[in-house]
Amino acid sequence: MSEELLIVKGLTTTFATASGPLTAVGDVSFTLGENETLGIVGESGSGKTVLSRTIMGLQPRTNVAVSGSVQLNGFEVVGASEESKRSIWGTEVAMVFQDPMTSLNPVMRIGKQIDETLRVRLGMDKAAAKDRALELLELVGISSPEQRYRAYPGHLSGGMRQRVVIAIALACSPKLLMADEPTTGLDVTIQAQILNLLDRLKTQMKMSVVLVTHDLGVVATRTSRIIVMYAGRVVETGSTRDVFKHHRMPYTRALLESSPKIANHSHTRLQTIPGRPPNLLNLAPGCAFAPRCAYATQRCHQERPELEPSSEPGHSFACWNPLPASAS
Amino acid sequence: MVMLLGIVFVISVGAFYLIHLLPGDPAVVILGTGDNPHNRAILYKELGLNKPIWDQYFIWIKNVLHGNFGTSFISQTSVASTIRAALPIDVELIVLSQILAFAAAIPAAMRSARHPDGPLDRLLGATSFTLLSIPPFIVIVLLVLLIAIKLQIPHTGPSSYVSLASDWVGNLESLALPAFTLAIASFVVYYRVLRSDLIATLQEEFITLARSKGLSSRRIMWRHAFRPSSVALLGTAAVNIGGLLAGGFVVQYLLAIPGLGYTLIAAIAQSDYLLVQGIVLVVSVGVIVINFLFDFFINLIDPRISRE
Amino acid sequence: MSELLDEFTLIDRPEKNEPLGPLFWICLGWLALNIFGAIFANLLPLPDPNFGNYSAINAAPGFHHLLGTDDLGRDIFSRIVFGSRVSLAVGAGAMVIGFGIGAPLGMLAAYRRGRFDAVLTTFMYVLLAFPAIIATIAVLSFWTPRALLKIIIVIGFASVPVVYRVIRTATMNIATKDYVVAARIQGATDRRILFKELLPNVAPIGVSFLLIGIATVVILEGALAFLGLSVNPPTPSWGNMINESRTVMAQNPWLVIFPSLAMCLLLLCLNFIGDRLRSHFDVTEVKL
Numbered sequence A: 001m002s003e004e005l006l007i008v009k010g011l012t013t014t015f016a017t018a019s020g021p022l023t024a025v026g027d028v029s030f031t032l033g034e035n036e037t038l039g040i041v042g043e044s045g046s047g048k049t050v051l052s053r054t055i056m057g058l059q060p061r062t063n064v065a066v067s068g069s070v071q072l073n074g075f076e077v078v079g080a081s082e083e084s085k086r087s088i089w090g091t092e093v094a095m096v097f098q099d100p101m102t103s104l105n106p107v108m109r110i111g112k113q114i115d116e117t118l119r120v121r122l123g124m125d126k127a128a129a130k131d132r133a134l135e136l137l138e139l140v141g142i143s144s145p146e147q148r149y150r151a152y153p154g155h156l157s158g159g160m161r162q163r164v165v166i167a168i169a170l171a172c173s174p175k176l177l178m179a180d181e182p183t184t185g186l187d188v189t190i191q192a193q194i195l196n197l198l199d200r201l202k203t204q205m206k207m208s209v210v211l212v213t214h215d216l217g218v219v220a221t222r223t224s225r226i227i228v229m230y231a232g233r234v235v236e237t238g239s240t241r242d243v244f245k246h247h248r249m250p251y252t253r254a255l256l257e258s259s260p261k262i263a264n265h266s267h268t269r270l271q272t273i274p275g276r277p278p279n280l281l282n283l284a285p286g287c288a289f290a291p292r293c294a295y296a297t298q299r300c301h302q303e304r305p306e307l308e309p310s311s312e313p314g315h316s317f318a319c320w321n322p323l324p325a326s327a328s
Numbered sequence B: 001m002v003m004l005l006g007i008v009f010v011i012s013v014g015a016f017y018l019i020h021l022l023p024g025d026p027a028v029v030i031l032g033t034g035d036n037p038h039n040r041a042i043l044y045k046e047l048g049l050n051k052p053i054w055d056q057y058f059i060w061i062k063n064v065l066h067g068n069f070g071t072s073f074i075s076q077t078s079v080a081s082t083i084r085a086a087l088p089i090d091v092e093l094i095v096l097s098q099i100l101a102f103a104a105a106i107p108a109a110m111r112s113a114r115h116p117d118g119p120l121d122r123l124l125g126a127t128s129f130t131l132l133s134i135p136p137f138i139v140i141v142l143l144v145l146l147i148a149i150k151l152q153i154p155h156t157g158p159s160s161y162v163s164l165a166s167d168w169v170g171n172l173e174s175l176a177l178p179a180f181t182l183a184i185a186s187f188v189v190y191y192r193v194l195r196s197d198l199i200a201t202l203q204e205e206f207i208t209l210a211r212s213k214g215l216s217s218r219r220i221m222w223r224h225a226f227r228p229s230s231v232a233l234l235g236t237a238a239v240n241i242g243g244l245l246a247g248g249f250v251v252q253y254l255l256a257i258p259g260l261g262y263t264l265i266a267a268i269a270q271s272d273y274l275l276v277q278g279i280v281l282v283v284s285v286g287v288i289v290i291n292f293l294f295d296f297f298i299n300l301i302d303p304r305i306s307r308e
Numbered sequence C: 001m002s003e004l005l006d007e008f009t010l011i012d013r014p015e016k017n018e019p020l021g022p023l024f025w026i027c028l029g030w031l032a033l034n035i036f037g038a039i040f041a042n043l044l045p046l047p048d049p050n051f052g053n054y055s056a057i058n059a060a061p062g063f064h065h066l067l068g069t070d071d072l073g074r075d076i077f078s079r080i081v082f083g084s085r086v087s088l089a090v091g092a093g094a095m096v097i098g099f100g101i102g103a104p105l106g107m108l109a110a111y112r113r114g115r116f117d118a119v120l121t122t123f124m125y126v127l128l129a130f131p132a133i134i135a136t137i138a139v140l141s142f143w144t145p146r147a148l149l150k151i152i153i154v155i156g157f158a159s160v161p162v163v164y165r166v167i168r169t170a171t172m173n174i175a176t177k178d179y180v181v182a183a184r185i186q187g188a189t190d191r192r193i194l195f196k197e198l199l200p201n202v203a204p205i206g207v208s209f210l211l212i213g214i215a216t217v218v219i220l221e222g223a224l225a226f227l228g229l230s231v232n233p234p235t236p237s238w239g240n241m242i243n244e245s246r247t248v249m250a251q252n253p254w255l256v257i258f259p260s261l262a263m264c265l266l267l268l269c270l271n272f273i274g275d276r277l278r279s280h281f282d283v284t285e286v287k288l
Helices: A048-056 A082-088 A110-122 A126-139 A145-149 A158-170 A188-204 A216-220 A240-245 A250-258 A298-302 B002-021 B026-034 B037-047 B053-065 B079-114 B119-132 B136-150 B168-202 B205-212 B217-247 B249-254 B260-269 B273-301 B303-307 C022-039 C076-112 C114-129 C132-142 C148-175 C178-185 C190-226 C238-245 C253-281
Strands: A004-017 A020-033 A037-041 A064-072 A093-096 A176-180 A208-213 A225-230 A233-239 C002-004 C010-012
Touching: A004 A048, A004 A208, A020 A048, A020 A064, A020 A208, A020 A225, A020 A233, A037 A048, A037 A216, A048 A064, A048 A093, A048 A176, A048 A208, A093 A158, A093 B205, A110 A126, A110 A145, A110 A158, A126 A145, A126 A158, A158 A188, A176 A188, A188 A208, A208 A216, A216 A240, A225 A240, A225 A250, A233 A240, A233 A250, B002 B053, B002 B273, B002 C114, B079 B119, B079 B168, B079 B217, B079 B249, B079 B260, B079 B273, B119 B168, B119 C253, B136 B168, B136 B249, B136 C190, B136 C238, B136 C253, B168 B217, B168 B249, B205 B217, B217 B273, B217 C132, B249 B260, B249 C190, B260 B273, B260 C132, B273 C114, B273 C132, C022 C076, C022 C253, C076 C114, C076 C148, C076 C190, C076 C238, C076 C253, C114 C148, C132 C148, C132 C190, C148 C190, C178 C190, C190 C238, C190 C253, C238 C253
Parallel strands: A037 A208, A037 A225, A093 A176, A176 A208
Antiparallel strands: A004 A020, A004 A064, A225 A233, C002 C010
16 A cells, blocks of 8 residues: 555635635545546536645635645645745646646746746756756657747647646656646647646656546546545545446436537437536535435435445445445 | 827927917017117017018927027027936936835835735825825925924025036935935835736736745746736836926926926026927927837837737 | 636625725815815905914914914915815816816717727827926916916816826727627617716716816916916915915924915825725726
């Protein structure tokens, strides 16, 4: 059993808003070992991005309260000062952001943006940093790196920009890579390329990856474990296979059914989940999904279910009226 | 570029025409007691004032383009040399005041942007209004009151200005008060603009990415946040400096600093047409040049703007 | 209500408009007081501002003379109240001219665009390039004898291009917004659009700028007084008073302080009210 790289226990993130406290992430716990890939899946508003940022410690500094524990290679992130967090950012953990147009500094050449990490964090001098940056650009599959080195982000295509973001994230060889919707907003053809690139790199550089997405297709073949989130809480978690084939929570089924499948006949109606995502400021008591759930019972509307283990090891779900076991 | 020249041309015409429209006759000043229609006619002929106005304009503008602004009727010195003597003083005053303003505004804005609603932010927010509401002439008068009365330093007289060439310490001393006064208003404006821009920029995603690289706050602020935020600041500076060039006269007049503003006031009082024309032209061109320069710098900083 | 725009961008928009606050009303009250004093100065129980009581020169503030007297024995408080007439008249008058001409032109030009806009705007921008202050000084220097009305007219006309530009820009920003385009498509007449869509949205910016403009003009009058270009003495004006005080500063610091205070307080109130109005009506401003 490999030493766990990432241990998250009871992580809760609350924003102080003008309309009251908003719990974006509620009591999330999981572990991640070395060389493992975890998928965090959910709709918009499920809290998955807030979760990924909080794990890294990148949440905003004001009006946010975090409780619980996040142990990254022995380093406790929750409650750590900004200064001490800086010691792990880049070298132990790094993030690939969703929109490369906004996550790259638009008025700085991309080469410089990569150099910066190398020179400041690894202490490389100018020439060494440039060499390494060019290596990184090649590593992420950018052709003619010398030319691109001097380019501004605006001159590059979306896919190339995302590769640059990945290069920056990998610059100091972190052990954990948080990929927050890395392909949303890119062309479908590019999406596959970027995901394959990430796969390759994670093996090459022996990293663990947390892949955050709303797209189940993305996690199906690239993750070993999955967490399904709804309204800021984990509603189901287990190995990828178990979640896909032996899921128990109706929301998971609804998610799976709502993505169009190649095997469907043409003109098959797209399944949608009725209703709207919940207002996190005004959560009703009971299970957050109950208002939209086809299997909701009286108890579901009154009492919030906790995660209970299912028949398969490592697989748990939170539901009072789960789907029958081994249904697929 | 052509448009700029066009504007300059129109301004020169405007200046010329406006001044000649005004009542007030140099002849009165020059001739003094010898003023009578006969002498006037002779004087006009001598000065070329009897020609039609368009001719006068063209003669003037032609000379200007050759660097000859004419010779003042009143003081009998070349307008160009008067301007040449006065302009550097304005430049120095502006440079000094802007250095003070920026040196104070930039760090203050950065600190406030990093800690919005913190003690410094609140303090400066409250005082900025107050500072904006005190016109420069009141600042000077009050400061002079303070210095002269309370600190018992004798009120400086008309010869207080010391040129850079002769004594640079004295020079800085004599310009300290006016530079400080002008810096106050500039400071308030720059602080507010930069602060609000920085706060907006700090919300952007690329700042979060920079943070995730493990870079220090200082580095993030100076290397990543400042550059995009300085665009508005430079734009404001351009307008502000242009305004100082044209409007710094009150301060100069009060403290007897012989800059362009001071000279202009005196010239108007004496109906010294040529000098007034010359100064107005120089100031207008100056403002346009400043705007042009700042646009250029803004383009350097943010290449997106040129691409738009 | 708070809105999660996407996962991580929380827009915190308060339900109501940003409150005006008690300070706003205090400033408004002070402004009203000033206006009241200016209009009804004659009816108030004030000593004659031009009467010099030579037995009480440079008196300190006291019972008989609330704020003291100047070097000619004239009551300072009375002179300040009468002096407010000049400042407020110039401020209001100049802005009436500036806005009366500049605002409609600006709105029309922004709305109509085309040749009308191009010609007018170019003309205005050329005027703007010409240093207005210098022109003001020049004209006032030669247009003797001095009169309050002349000052108002000159400053007023000088401010037309500035008002024009601000109103035009503001109107353009709004005219391109979708809801105005929608109104047009629905067949609303120009007149209706101008009055129902544009005017209510430009008004807050306009009013805010108006107040700041008054403040600027008051400062300008002060500056002109220093050059001897404001109203002739013995008519009291704040600028004149401060200017005159320079020579007797040592003997009578009150002559410096009180008019300065009066002017600064008025400016402070104008600026504050203008700024508060702006943030109250700017519903798009995001609270941090």
